[in-house]
Amino acid sequence: MAWLFQEDVPQSQLSAQFLHRINSPGIVKIPGAHDAMAALVAQSCGFDVLYLSGGAYTASRGLPDVGLISAPEVARRAQDLVRATNLPVLVDIDTGYGGVLNAARTAKEMAEMRVAAVQIEDQDLPKKCGHLNGKTLVPADEMVAKIRAIRETVPSLAIIARTDAYGVEGLNAAVERAQQYLEAGADGIFPESLDTAEAFAEMARRVHAPLLANMTEFGRTPYFTAQQFEAWGYKMVLYPVSSLRIAAHAYERLYRVLMEEGTQQSLLPEMQTRKELYDLIRYWDYESLDAHIARTILPDNTES
Ligand SMILES: C[C@](O)(C(=O)O)[C@H](CC(=O)O)C(=O)O
Numbered sequence: 001m002a003w004l005f006q007e008d009v010p011q012s013q014l015s016a017q018f019l020h021r022i023n024s025p026g027i028v029k030i031p032g033a034h035d036a037m038a039a040l041v042a043q044s045c046g047f048d049v050l051y052l053s054g055g056a057y058t059a060s061r062g063l064p065d066v067g068l069i070s071a072p073e074v075a076r077r078a079q080d081l082v083r084a085t086n087l088p089v090l091v092d093i094d095t096g097y098g099g100v101l102n103a104a105r106t107a108k109e110m111a112e113m114r115v116a117a118v119q120i121e122d123q124d125l126p127k128k129c130g131h132l133n134g135k136t137l138v139p140a141d142e143m144v145a146k147i148r149a150i151r152e153t154v155p156s157l158a159i160i161a162r163t164d165a166y167g168v169e170g171l172n173a174a175v176e177r178a179q180q181y182l183e184a185g186a187d188g189i190f191p192e193s194l195d196t197a198e199a200f201a202e203m204a205r206r207v208h209a210p211l212l213a214n215m216t217e218f219g220r221t222p223y224f225t226a227q228q229f230e231a232w233g234y235k236m237v238l239y240p241v242s243s244l245r246i247a248a249h250a251y252e253r254l255y256r257v258l259m260e261e262g263t264q265q266s267l268l269p270e271m272q273t274r275k276e277l278y279d280l281i282r283y284w285d286y287e288s289l290d291a292h293i294a295r296t297i298l299p300d301n302t303e304s
Pocket residue numbers: 052053054055056065092128129130131214216217219240241
């Protein structure tokens with residue numbers, strides 16, 4: 001991690017950066033990064049805003065995404081991402097992990113970890129992935145109260161309000177809720193699980209705020225491109241769980257090969273090399289900081 005070797009960008013600045021990006025021309029592609037290594041790799045590929053997904057975070061702990069987690073746990077993982085990259089991170093805080101006061105407490109925990117923005121949703125507990133059936137919503141008033149409480153507790157925190165109403169009550173209800181959430185102080189709207197081009201376009205015609213499209217895999221949304229979302233007027237497109245899904249299959253391949261072949265050699269071309277890893281986490285800077293650590297010279301075979 002670059003953490004020890006860079007000056008921390010203050011939370012208010014990261015949040016201002018996030019708001020500037022989503023209010024500037026073009027669409028911001030926001031990939032999920034389920035841990036700090038994923039965050040560093042995403043940053044090295046040029047992404048300048050990252051997402052911590054509740055679904056990916058819970059799955060990385062072997063748990064379902066049904067609202068079992070709490071603010072300090074997620075804040076701790078968010079802190080890893082922010083420390084590693086100094087980038088604006090949008091954190092999925094589900095329902096705020098309870099009622100209005102819980103949402104306010106969660107927002108405070110996130111801001112203390114220099115999180116730039118949170119995404120809060122209007123589902124009731126136990127919550128579900130937005131692309132599944134059987135969701136229930138809290139009354140719009142309750143969500144409005146949560147947004148107001150977050151705004152009041154941490155004025156500098158950007159808020160993306162997600163509504164799950166489309167799949168439960170239809171498009172008109174989603175639009176109405178979005179408008180109420182914006183009046184309450186949300187900086188952007190995340191209409192969850194839209195399933196047609198028309199619905200995306202209609203939402204953008206009727207809701208005048210930075211809109212987020214959730215391009216998650218294996219859900220209800222067809223695989224539209226960032227360019228399509230941009231043309232419909234969206235300012236953010238999310239790839240929330242992709243890093244975890246692809247990593248899980250990669251290590252499944254590794255474990256199968258190890259089990260079957262008794263050596264990982266056939267997979268070396270697919271692996272991050274020792275040098276690539278050390279460069280990414282700035283291993284060399286840590287050595288330089290402590291004269292007691294012998295200077296590492298990588299064996300020749302670790303270069304490739
Ligand atoms: C955005 C989301 O809340 C997440 O946890 O990342 C999920 C993603 C998913 O389960 O694919 C969602 O509810 O859409």
